[in-house]
Each structure stands twice: as structure tokens, then as C-alpha cells.
Amino acid sequence: MTTPRTDPPLLTAEDLTKTFGVTPALDGATLQVYAGEVLALMGPSGSGKSTLLHCLAGIVAPDAGRVTYAGRDVFAMSDAQRSALRRTEFGFVFQFGQLVPELTCLENVALPLRLAGVRRREANRRSAELLTRLEVSDVAQKRPGEASGGQGQRVAVARALVTEPKVIFADEPTGALDSLNGERVMQLFITAARETGAAVVLVTHEARVAAYSDREAVVRDGKVRAPEFAR
Amino acid sequence: MSAPGRRGPTACFGDLLLGIRLGVAGGRSGWFRLVMTAVGVGLGVAMLLTATALPTVGLARADRSEARSPGPGVEAPGPDTLLYAKADTNWRELPVGGLLLRPEGGQAPVPPGVERNPAPGEMVVSPALAELLAAPDARLLAERLDARVVGTIAPEGLSGPRDLFYYLGVDSLEAGSFGVSRTDTFGGGGRGDGATLPAVFLVLAILGLVVLLLPVMIFVTTAVRFGSESRDRQLAAIRLVGADTTTTRRIAAGETLVGTLLGMVVGGLLFLAAGRMVGDLVPVRFSFFPADLRPVPALVALVVLVVPTAAVLVTLSALRGVMIEPLGVVRRGRQRRRRLGWRLVPPVLGVLLLAPLVGGLTDGTGTLVEVQITAGVTFLLLGMVLLLPWLVQSVVHRLGGGGVAWQLAVRRLQLDSDTAVRAVSGIAVSVAGIIAVQGVLGAGQAAMTDRHGDSTRFQASVSVYTEPVDWSAERITTTLADTPGVDTVNAVARPFGVSGSSTVDVLIADCDGLRFYAPLPTCTDGDTFVADGRERPEIAPGASIVLDEDDPGTRWTVPNGIRPVEQYDRLVVADLLVTPGALAVPTPEPSTFLVRLDATDPDAIEQVRTAAYRIDPLAFVSDFDEQVTSGLLGTFEQALQVGAVALLLLIGASMLVNVLEQLRERRRLLAVLSAFGTRRRTLSGSVLYQVGIPVLLGLVLAVVTGGGLGALLLAMVQEPIRFNWAAIAGVTGAAAVVVLVVTAASLPLLWRLTRAEGLRTE
Numbered sequence: 002m003t004t005p006r007t008d009p010p011l012l013t014a015e016d017l018t019k020t021f022g023v024t025p026a027l028d029g030a031t032l033q034v035y036a037g038e039v040l041a042l043m044g045p046s047g048s049g050k051s052t053l054l055h056c057l058a059g060i061v062a063p064d065a066g067r068v069t070y071a072g073r074d075v076f077a078m079s080d081a082q083r084s085a086l087r088r089t090e091f092g093f094v095f096q097f098g099q100l101v102p103e104l105t106c107l108e109n110v111a112l113p114l115r116l117a118g119v120r121r122r123e124a125n126r127r128s129a130e131l132l133t134r135l136e137v138s139d140v141a142q143k144r145p146g147e148a149s150g151g152q153g154q155r156v157a158v159a160r161a162l163v164t165e166p167k168v169i170f171a172d173e174p175t176g177a178l179d180s181l182n183g184e185r186v187m188q189l190f191i192t193a194a195r196e197t198g199a200a201v202v203l204v205t206h207e208a209r210v211a212a213y214s215d216r217e218a219v220v221r222d223g224k225v226r227a228p229e230f231a232r
Numbered sequence: 233m234s235a236p237g238r239r240g241p242t243a244c245f246g247d248l249l250l251g252i253r254l255g256v257a258g259g260r261s262g263w264f265r266l267v268m269t270a271v272g273v274g275l276g277v278a279m280l281l282t283a284t285a286l287p288t289v290g291l292a293r294a295d296r297s298e299a300r301s302p303g304p305g306v307e308a309p310g311p312d313t314l315l316y317a318k319a320d321t322n323w324r325e326l327p328v329g330g331l332l333l334r335p336e337g338g339q340a341p342v343p344p345g346v347e348r349n350p351a352p353g354e355m356v357v358s359p360a361l362a363e364l365l366a367a368p369d370a371r372l373l374a375e376r377l378d379a380r381v382v383g384t385i386a387p388e389g390l391s392g393p394r395d396l397f398y399y400l401g402v403d404s405l406e407a408g409s410f411g412v413s414r415t416d417t418f419g420g421g422g423r424g425d426g427a428t429l430p431a432v433f434l435v436l437a438i439l440g441l442v443v444l445l446l447p448v449m450i451f452v453t454t455a456v457r458f459g460s461e462s463r464d465r466q467l468a469a470i471r472l473v474g475a476d477t478t479t480t481r482r483i484a485a486g487e488t489l490v491g492t493l494l495g496m497v498v499g500g501l502l503f504l505a506a507g508r509m510v511g512d513l514v515p516v517r518f519s520f521f522p523a524d525l526r527p528v529p530a531l532v533a534l535v536v537l538v539v540p541t542a543a544v545l546v547t548l549s550a551l552r553g554v555m556i557e558p559l560g561v562v563r564r565g566r567q568r569r570r571r572l573g574w575r576l577v578p579p580v581l582g583v584l585l586l587a588p589l590v591g592g593l594t595d596g597t598g599t600l601v602e603v604q605i606t607a608g609v610t611f612l613l614l615g616m617v618l619l620l621p622w623l624v625q626s627v628v629h630r631l632g633g634g635g636v637a638w639q640l641a642v643r644r645l646q647l648d649s650d651t652a653v654r655a656v657s658g659i660a661v662s663v664a665g666i667i668a669v670q671g672v673l674g675a676g677q678a679a680m681t682d683r684h685g686d687s688t689r690f691q692a693s694v695s696v697y698t699e700p701v702d703w704s705a706e707r708i709t710t711t712l713a714d715t716p717g718v719d720t721v722n723a724v725a726r727p728f729g730v731s732g733s734s735t736v737d738v739l740i741a742d743c744d745g746l747r748f749y750a751p752l753p754t755c756t757d758g759d760t761f762v763a764d765g766r767e768r769p770e771i772a773p774g775a776s777i778v779l780d781e782d783d784p785g786t787r788w789t790v791p792n793g794i795r796p797v798e799q800y801d802r803l804v805v806a807d808l809l810v811t812p813g814a815l816a817v818p819t820p821e822p823s824t825f826l827v828r829l830d831a832t833d834p835d836a837i838e839q840v841r842t843a844a845y846r847i848d849p850l851a852f853v854s855d856f857d858e859q860v861t862s863g864l865l866g867t868f869e870q871a872l873q874v875g876a877v878a879l880l881l882l883i884g885a886s887m888l889v890n891v892l893e894q895l896r897e898r899r900r901l902l903a904v905l906s907a908f909g910t911r912r913r914t915l916s917g918s919v920l921y922q923v924g925i926p927v928l929l930g931l932v933l934a935v936v937t938g939g940g941l942g943a944l945l946l947a948m949v950q951e952p953i954r955f956n957w958a959a960i961a962g963v964t965g966a967a968a969v970v971v972l973v974v975t976a977a978s979l980p981l982l983w984r985l986t987r988a989e990g991l992r993t994e
Binding site for chain 1: 647910
């Protein structure tokens with residue numbers, strides 16, 4: 002059963018095209034992301050799903066088309082404005098966590114808050130709370146290299162959530178984990194994201210990961226096929 | 233590759249060979265690493281090889297000087313004798329050597345490199361001097377050496393290609409005159425430059441050598457770790473296929489050896505190529521012929537042995553700080569806590585070696601003491617290299633707080649400060665050494681200043697001891713006073729009096745002239761002063777002194793009321809300082825002419841030199857300012873500064889290579905940081921702190937060590953301890969500039985890597 006969304010989309014991609022060299026990655030991709038929803042972008046390798054995610058996040062500029070966030074054209078903004086947008090409104094989770102190896106896990110989670118100007122003590126307090134919610138408080142004072150893969154990925158999720166972003170972009174967040182750890186990470190991730198009300202754009206090619214989403218969009222040959230409504 | 237647990241020389245050799253193969257077949261990035269290492273090591277080795285040739289260069293210069301020095305004196309004139317006199321002069325800060333020649337017969341010896349002795353009015357000059365005389369801005373020198381040039385001196389008669397030397401034929405030399413000697417040969421008269429080396433120069437020479445060579449060696453050990461992170465990743469891949477830790481270390485050693493050996497070849501070629509040019513690039517006093525640049529075989533053997541050994545040891549030591557595991561994962565283990573105890577041994581040893589020499593180092597000190605000083609200075613500076621990693625680790629582990637940039641930098645240093653410290657220790661040694669050198673140099677300069685008197689009153693003096701024909705003291709005074717650039721001239725008589733059985737140094741000048749030699753509280757014509765500490769019955773009031781032994785009419789009685797005066801520090805130019813009014817006898821003929829120069833005329837001293845040369849080529853001109861700021865000390869300072877700048881550039885380059893390598897290694901992470909909105913200035917600031925913190929700590933340690941070493945060395949040569957704060961500020965400032973330049977130079981790459989598009993590299 003599907004529920005129609007009447008509210009305006011939070012994030013939209015309109016007719017995006019992007020080519021790397023002679024290889025087309027996006028070819029008229031159009032997509033809407035609504036506040037609070039979990040949207041899975043699925044598709045085979047090389048279909049353009051990661052490129053679409055990077056365009057939506059304001060990381061890679063499309064050759065043509067428009068990306069809007071809350072009605073504002075993302076690529077009409079200056080580089081500094083886009084950076085500020087990513088710092089304050091967006092969160093990111095990558096396949097390998099990409100935590101800063103020299104910082105402790107707690108400091109890694111606190112990093113986006115510190116970048117946003119939050120004082121160290123407050124940033125650490127909020128980060129510690131989140132690590133507890135994600136059940137990795139025991140590695141708070143350890144460096145990423147000393148934590149397991151699953152723990153590291155949960156720390157990365159905490160880092161993405163800590164600024165209470167409106168949208169979280171997750172690119173194959175469980176791609177480097179075994180199924181058991183992947184399941185646990187996804188449960189904790191989606192639960193925490195729903196609690197904060199953040200929308201999640203989830204790139205995956207695994208059906209069991211996509212099962213955590215409200216809506217699935219399939220990317221193939223640079224085009225998006227997405228249902229209008231959430232399931 | 234050896235199987236895990238396999239041991240023995242064969243396995244060891246096999247692993248080394250595999251490392252060597254990996255080193256030369258590592259693909260494009262492998263080749264890049266190899267080239268970087270080879271070039272870095274090559275530059276260092278070229279400098280080390282140049283240093284190994286310094287003894288032969290010095291000896292060759294000395295031999296060449298000896299070959300052109302007139303031989304032992306001969307009493308009687310003959311067909312094979314000639315009269316000669318040294319007539320050295322200066323052109324600005326350059327020394328110009330000269331010999332006046334007057335053959336006494338047809339078989340008179342001819343100097344090396346010269347076809348025949350120049351006839352009166354003829355001159356044979358070195359090629360460098362010929363070039364200088366033809367230069368438009370050396371007009372005053374050309375006016376001074378205005379004889380007809382009839383030839384140039386061949387290389388066998390020169391100490392170096394830039395040697396400024398001339399032979400002037402004259403007919404005015406008379407046997408027995410002041411400064412004139414007779415000989416029947418050239419060469420064998422002792423090495424020209426072989427005068428006893430003052431203790432302060434010995435200390436400076438040793439210090440200079442250590443200060444320049446130690447950082448070169450440090451640089452070499454830094455260069456062998458260029459690209460270390462990607463090498464470590466490569467080793468991790470080898471671990472995956474079954475290599476154990478010992479094997480990986482051997483492979484790493486093999487790979488290091490390739491780069492180092494290639495670097496030694498590059499260094500050898502650079503040495504051969506640059507050797508042709510170096511002789512022309514060094515200061516004039518040290519210029520040498522390429523053929524004289526012959527490394528001492530024993531020292532070359534030492535370089536060939538020490539460089540690869542040090543390279544392998546550094547690699548193995550660096551590998552102790554990382555845990556290389558299979559699956560391509562290189563996890564850095566917790567940094568080992570560095571211990572202070574053993575690191576204090578070398579500096580303490582250095583102090584123990586130097587301390588016994590405090591107050592006891594005299595001019596012309598022997599070889600054993602030279603070795604002791606060299607070892608002491610080396611241990612002390614080496615100790616600093618060992619202390620720096622401990623200091624950086626101890627300090628960064630206590631650092632906290634600050635913004636994100638600071639936090640990223642501090643945490644990075646907490647995790648791994650080795651790479652940064654390796655490069656910084658080179659800067660630290662350089663800075664510490666230069667601070668110590670500047671201290672000793674300052675003392676040397678001050679000592680020389682003091683030996684002249686108050687150079688604010690008179691800036692030069694002309695001494696004419698030969699009583700040249702037609703030149704009375706009055707005419708000399710007038711001629712000098714009329715010279716462009718001269719304000720006033722003060723004639724000073726300096727007779728050697730006799731009182732009873734002892735000689736008495738007397739200095740006769742008006743109050744203005746006397747004040748150059750001693751700070752007189754009051755002085756009027758008629759006053760007489762006695763040098764403080766020199767009072768004795770022979771010069772007490774009432775004592776009778778004959779001012780000129782040949783003229784009994786110059787007997788003078790020391791008046792009553794003479795006052796003791798302390799002459800300028802270290803200078804006891806005379807027992808008695810007498811104003812003309814105090815003499816009841818005719819004033820002896822002045823021989824020294826104090827000259828006050830027009831400070832606005834930069835060529836005033838050259839005008840004086842030219843005027844003095846025309847009065848008498850043997851007249852001796854002292855430029856008090858020149859002796860303070862240039863001369864041998866100036867040349868040394870200049871050489872040291874050039875060396876230090878070259879070193880700083882070299883070390884800066886290695887720091888830059890390290891920073892760029894780290895950035896490339898972290899490009900994915902940087903892109904991620906950028907993706908979630910990290911500002912560029914945060915990341916730039918992080919790089920600045922990461923480079924700057926170790927440098928700052930290195931500089932603090934360097935200033936303390938350099939200051940301490942300088943104080944120790946000054947105490948050794950019995951000079952008052954003083955610091956050249958301007959020099960300290962200059963050299964630390966230069967190091968700070970290196971930090972800024974390295975940071976600035978890394979920014980383009982940093983910005984390129986922090987483009988969020990970098991995420992696509994996965």
C-alpha cells in the first residue's frame with residue numbers, strides 16, 4: 002500500500018546529465034527526495050547511482066540539469082555556500098567509513114560539529130550520546146584503526162547524524178561488512194535517522210539493505226525510474 | 233621470498249634481492265619514488281663528496297701558494313738573486329696579493345706561471361685580476377695598479393682561478409730597506425697561507441664543517457624514506473602472500489638499498505659535473521682549480537660505507553613504528569613512548585669533551601685538540617638530533633584544545649611525528665650550529681675591532697715605514713687629506729724609545745689622535761699618559777728616554793703629572809701616550825696616519841688605498857670597518873650563510889616532498905572531509921600546524937643548544953660570552969619562512985585533492 006506525499010520535495014534532481022570523458026554517467030536523471038523518507042537508489046555497477054548521489058549532495062556538478070534543495074538551486078550557490086550546506090544540512094556515510102585515522106572515534110564524530118563552530122565540550126557530549134545510541138561507546142577513545150569494521154562504520158554513521166542533518170547520503174554503507182554486521186549497522190542507522198527526522202538517500206545494490214527504505218529508485222544507464230509515492 | 237620462519241644468509245640475500253627488484257620495477261609510482269630518493273640521496277652524497285675533497289683542496293691551495301712564495305733569504309747579491317717586497321692591497325672586500333720584483337742579475341729566479349720577470353714599470357697579473365682591472369667600476373684599482381700589463385700568470389702560479397695576484401717590476405727596491413728581502417728561488421719558503429691559525433678560527437672551521445655536514449647526512453636519511461607510505465602498503469601486499477615481519481623488513485631494506493645506491497651514482501655524477509663549477513662559485517679566498525678537487529680515498533670509502541648503512545638503519549627503524557599486516561592494511565601501532573635517558577648520552581659526552589678545553593685553547597692548537605673539539609661539537613649537535621624526537625613527542629602528547637585545524641595537526645603528530653622530525657632535525661642542527669658560529673664570529677669580530685681602537689673617530693690608517701723618497705710626513709698628511717672621501721688626517725709618531733736597558737713604546741699624537749687609542753677623560757696639549765698596568769721605573773716621571781737611538785738629541789725626560797689610562801680592551805699600543813706639547817725635543821717623524829673618512833662616500837677607503845699605494849706600494853692601509861665586517865671572518869660568515877641557505881632549501885624541499893606525499897596518500901580522506909563541508913582554510917591551517925609545530929620545537933631546542941654550544945666555545949677561546957640576537961632572529965626567521973613556503977607550496981595540491989570530486993576515485 003502506498004501513501005501519496007502532498008508536501009513539496011526537500012531535494013530534487015531535474016533532468017541531470019553528466020559525462021566523464023566519453024562515458025555518460027547520468028542521462029536525464031530526475032528524482033525527488035522528501036523530508037524524513039529513506040530512499041534507496043539501486044542499480045548495477047556503473048549505472049550512475051553514485052554519481053547521482055554526488056550530484057544531489059552538491060559534490061559533483063552536473064553538465065546539465067538542476068539540483069534544488071529546499072527550493073534553492075544548489076549549483077547556483079558559491080563553493081563556500083555549498084560547503085556550508087554540506088556542513089550544516091547534509092550528512093555522509095561511505096563504504097569504508099573514511100574516518101580520520103589520527104583522531105579518536107569520539108573526535109571523529111565530533112568533527113562536523115567542531116567544523117560548524119560548536120564548542121569542544123558540547124560537541125564531545127553530543128557525540129558521546131550518539132555513540133552510546135549506536136552501541137559503540139566502548140571505542141570512543143580508541144582510534145579507528147583499533148576498532149573493528151562494524152564498529153568503525155557505526156562511528157561513521159554517528160558522524161553523519163551528529164549535526165542532525167536534514168539529508169543523509171549513504172554510499173554503500175554496509176558494502177565492506179559481513180551480513181550480520183551489515184544488518185546491525187543498518188538497523189541502528191535507519192532507527193537513528195528516523196528519530197532525527199532526516200531523509201536518507203541510500204546507494205546500494207543489495208536488496209536486503211534496500212529493504213530498510215521507504216521507497217526504491219532504480220538507476221539504469223543514467224536514468225532513474227522511481228515510484229511517485231512511498232510504500 | 234623466504235617462507236615464514238625461514239632463516240639464514242640465503243633467505244636474507246633472497247629477500248634483499250626481491251626488495252631490489254621491487255625497487256626498480258614498481259610501476260610509474262615506484263619509479264617516481266625511486267627517482268625522488270635517488271635525486272635526494274644524490275644531492276646529499278654530492279655535498280658529502282665535496283666535503284671529502286676539502287682537505288686536498290686546502291692542501292693544493294697551500295702548495296700553490298708555497299710554490300710562488302719567495303724562498304729563503306740570501307745575504308749577498310748575485311746574478312741569480314732578486315729583491316722583492318710584498319705589496320698586497322685590497323679591492324673592496326677582495327684581497328689582491330702582489331710582489332714587487334727587482335732582479336739583481338740575468339739568472340734571477342722567475343715566479344711560477346710567469347715567463348720572465350717583469351721589467352720596471354711592467355706588470356704580470358692573474359687572469360682574474362686582468363678581468364677586474366678592465367671592469368669599469370674598478371677604476372680606482374686600475375689607477376692604483378697602473379703599470380703596463382705585459383702578461384698573465386699561468387695556473388701553476390695561482391692558488392685558484394679567481395686568485396687576484398700581480399708581479400710588478402720596480403727599480404726602486406733597495407736591500408736593507410723596510411719590507412725588502414733578497415732570494416734566489418721561489419717555493420720552499422713555507423706555505424703562504426700557513427700562518428698559525430688563531431684558536432677562534434680553528435673552532436669556527438670545525439664548527440662550520442660539522443654544522444654543514446650533519447644536516448646533509450640527516451637529509452640523506454630523510455630522502456631514503458621518500459614515498460615510505462606507499463612502500464609500506466606494498467609491503468602489506470607482500471605480507472598477504474605469506475611474508476613474515478622479518479622478511480618484509482629485509483625486502484624494505486633491499487628496496488632502500490636500490491634508491492640509495494642509485495643516489496650514490498647520481499651523487500658521484502653530480503660531484504664530477506659540479507666540481508668544475510664549484511671552484512668558481514666559492515668566495516675568492518677559497519677558489520680552487522677543478523683538478524685540485526680530489527676526494528680523499530679514505531673519506532670516500534667512509535661515505536660509501538656510511539650512507540647505505542644509515543639508509544638501511546633508518547628504514548628498519550621507521551618500520552618499527554608501523555604494523556604492516558596482510559590484506560593491504562597498514563595499521564599504525566601506538567607510538568612507542570620515547571625514553572630520554574640514552575638520548576642524553578651524546579650531548580653529555582659532547583659537553584664532557586669540550587668542557588676541559590674551557591679557558592685553555594690557544595692559537596696553533598694541535599691535532600688531538602682538533603679531534604676533541606670536532607667530536608665534542610658533533611656529539612652535542614647529534615645529541616640534539618636524538619633529543620628532538622623525544623621533545624616533539626613529549627610536547628605534542630600534552631597539546632590539546634584549539635580549533636579543528638590544530639586538532640587534526642596535533643593528532644596526526646601524536647600518531648606519527650617521525651617523518652616530520654627527521655626533516656626538522658636537519659634544520660635544527662643547521663640553526664644551532666649557525667647560532668653558535670655567529671656567537672664565536674661576533675667575538676672574533678669584536679676582538680678585532682677592539683684591537684684597532686675607536687673606529688668612530690677614525691676609520692682607516694695608513695702606515696708608511698719605508699721613508700719613501702720625496703715624501704715627508706707633512707706631504708703624506710696633505711696628500712691623504714686632499715684625497716676625495718677623506719675628512720681629516722691625524723699624524724701619529726710611534727718611536728721605539730730606550731730607557732736604560734729596556735725599550736719603551738711611545739705614541740705621540742694630539743689629543744684627537746690619542747683618543748683613538750684610549751678613552752681619555754680630559755686631554756690638553758702637554759699631557760702625558762701611561763698605559764694602565766705598564767707603570768715601571770723606566771717610564772716614571774723623571775726617567776730619561778731616548779726616542780731615537782741614532783739621535784742623542786732626542787733624549788726626553790718623562791714629565792711629572794702623568795696619568796694612567798686604560799687603552800681600548802686588549803690593545804696596548806704603547807707604554808706612553810704623549811701629546812706634542814709634552815715633548816721638549818723635536819717630534820719624531822710620524823709613520824702612522826689616522827684617516828677620518830667621509831661616511832657618505834662608499835669608495836672613500838679605495839681612494840685612500842690608491843693614494844697610499846702611490847705614496848709607497850709598501851704602505852700598509854688598515855680599514856677598520858673592513859676588518860670588522862669582512863676579511864677572513866666575513867668570508868667565513870659568507871660561506872656559512874651560503875651553505876646554510878642551501879641546506880635550508882634542501883631540507884625545505886625534502887619537507888615539501890614529505891608533505892605532498894602525505895597529502896596524496898590521504899586524498900580520499902581529504903575528499904571526504906571536503907564533502908562534509910570542511911573549509912579549505914581549516915585543512916591548510918592543519919598542514920601549517922603540522923609542519924610548523926615540529927619546526928618551532930626544533931628551533932627552540934636549536935636556540936638553546938646553539939646558545940650553549942656558542943657559550944662553551946667562547947669560553948674555550950677566552951672570549952666574553954655574547955649572543956648575536958640579530959643573527960639568531962635571522963636564522964630562525966629563515967627557518968620560519970621555509971615552513972611558510974613549504975605550506976604555501978603544498979596548497980595547490982591540497983586544494984586539488986580537497987575537491988569533493990575526489991570521492992569518485994574510489
